[in-house]
Amino acid sequence: MADTTATANPETPTTGEDGVRRRDFLDIAAVSAAGIGGLAVVYPLVSQMAPSKDVLAASSTEVDISSIEPGQAIKAVFRKQPLFVKRLTPAEIEAANATATGSLRDPQSLADRTKEGHEDILVTMxxxxxxxxxxxxxxxxxxxxxxxxYFCPCHGSHYDTAGRIRKGPAPTNLEVPEYEFTSDTVIQVG
Structure with a gap:
């Protein structure tokens, strides 16, 4: 008769109670260690591309407009460029609104260039x-x-009270940067 006792085959992998082989555990541990090592190398390379604190500080500017009288403008600096903030008079608002936008090289109304409820405040670069x-x-x-x-003395561009190009070689209106009113007297540009 043949021997019916089973002999262990050295080629058969040994498994634990949950069916995970010892080699699977080693594979998972090696891949995890490689992933952590990869992150340790990549993180400094990526984080060095982030903007520095001084660049982030220059990315926005707060301007107090409480002291600007109608007809006056102030100059500020935003991203190392001049920023004009002007409080328009009722006559300047009327003149800007009387101009047909279809006759402009870069058609924009005064309402397009100011914030609702603050049509008298014009913010331009x-x-x-x-x-x-x-x-x-x-x-x-x-x-x-x-x-x-505004008048550009370099080549003779003329802008109206809303900062729109009316005469000269400039192709577009003075740029209106992104800004918002943080209160009735303070705007944050950028």
Whole structure:
């Protein structure tokens, strides 16, 4: 008769109660260690590409507009460029609204360029859209151009009271940056 006792086959893997082989555990442990090592190498490379604290600080600017009288403007700095904040007079608002947007090179209404409820506050970048000169008209006594807004002395671009290009080589209106009113007297640009 043949021997019916089973003999252990050395090729048969040994399994525990849950069916996981010892080799599976070693594979999982090796892959986990490699993943942690990979993260330890990649994290410093990725984190060094994040902006520094001084760059983040320059990414937004708060401007107090409480002292600006109607017809006055102040200059501030936003991302190392001049920023004009002007409180328009009722006459300037009327002149801007009287201009048909269809007649403009870069058609925008005053409402498109200001925030609802604050139509008298115009916030623009103080950089001519032609070649990047700083237009005149924000400070008292400066030439405001033919349309009462801003005048770029470099190449003769004229902007109206809403900062829209009306005459000269500039292709577009003065840029209106992203901004919001954090209170009735403070705006945050950026």
């Amino acid at each position: 103080g950089v001519c859209t032609h070649l990047g000169c700083v237009p005149l008209g924000a400070a008292e006594g400066e030439v405001k151009g033919e349309f009462g807004g």
